[in-house]
Amino acid sequence: MAAERPALAGSELYDVATPEIEVESSEIVFTGRVWDVRRDTFAYGDGTLKREYTDHTGAVAVLALDDAERMLLIQQYRHPIAARDWEIPAGLMDVAGESPLAGAQRELAEEADLVATEWAVLSDFVMTPGGSTEAMRIYLARGLSDADEVFARTGEEADIRRAWVPLDEVVTAVLERRVQNPAVVVGALTAQAARSRGWSTLAPADALWERREWVRGTRS
Known part of the structure; x- marks a missing residue:
């Protein structure tokens, strides 16, 4: 007799905090x-x-989408993986008192010289739950225009390469394993799925970031 395979309805799928x-x-x-x-x-x-x-402090990333539904990608050198990988603008939540939304807006300006008028939460996820407290929030940014200030960049950011790529073509690159940065993978696949649902899955830009709250400030 085959072993029973426990079933769970999709609506019951929730990660559970463990304050106990x-x-x-x-x-x-x-x-x-x-x-x-x-x-x-x-x-x-x-x-x-x-x-x-x-x-980890946690991090934010920005999936900037223009009117032609092209994603902004940036390419920069990442020493631990010995590669120049394609990414989306992202950065640490390491400014005291800064909200996640303000952090995302800062990263978009600093890494891409862009500002946006429309912001929403696209996805929340944890990078390496077995070995890091890093939680990442990806924002969808639309209504894009050039920032008033062009930022000076140093280190790995000094030679960032930028490109605008149709969302569906980024998804194809992900599925073919040609790009593997986690924020790009999660962001592109989530954006394509969210678009197919009329963007109904987006959350307000100031939505509570519960997963980061589970770990930040709990250690002494």
């Missing part, structure tokens, strides 16, 4: 220039576990 998991101790074991590595000791089941992970 009590962290007994938490310490930074490595302090980096951008982010730290933290070690937690916590009770789980019948025992005690230790886990080390990247203590």
Whole structure:
């Protein structure tokens, strides 16, 4: 007899916060220039576990879509993967007191010299749940125009390459594994699916970012 395969309705699919998991101790074991590595000791089941992970600020990204439904892509060097990958404007939530929306607007201006009049939340996701607290929010930005200020760029951003690519062609590049940046993958596929539903899945630009709230500020 075949083993029973538990079923769950799609409407019941929710990730669940676990405030009942009590962290007994938490310490930074490595302090980096951008982010730290933290070690937690916590009770789980019948025992005690230790886990080390990247203590990340969280990040925002912007899928800028013009009137012809072309996505703005930027290409820059990423040392850990030894490649110049195609990305969308994105950056850390590392400015004290800055809202996620303000951070996204800042990144769009700094990396693409653009401003937008229409903003909405396109997607929320976590990068590496087994090893990092990094949560990312992708905004959809439309009503684009040139920013008043052109930003000076240094380091890897000094030679950023920009390109406008039709949304459907970006999706094809994702499906053919020619581009693999997670924000591009999630953003392009989500945007195409959201468009097919008349953009009904978009959330207000100031929507509560629950997933980031689950981890930020909970460690001492």
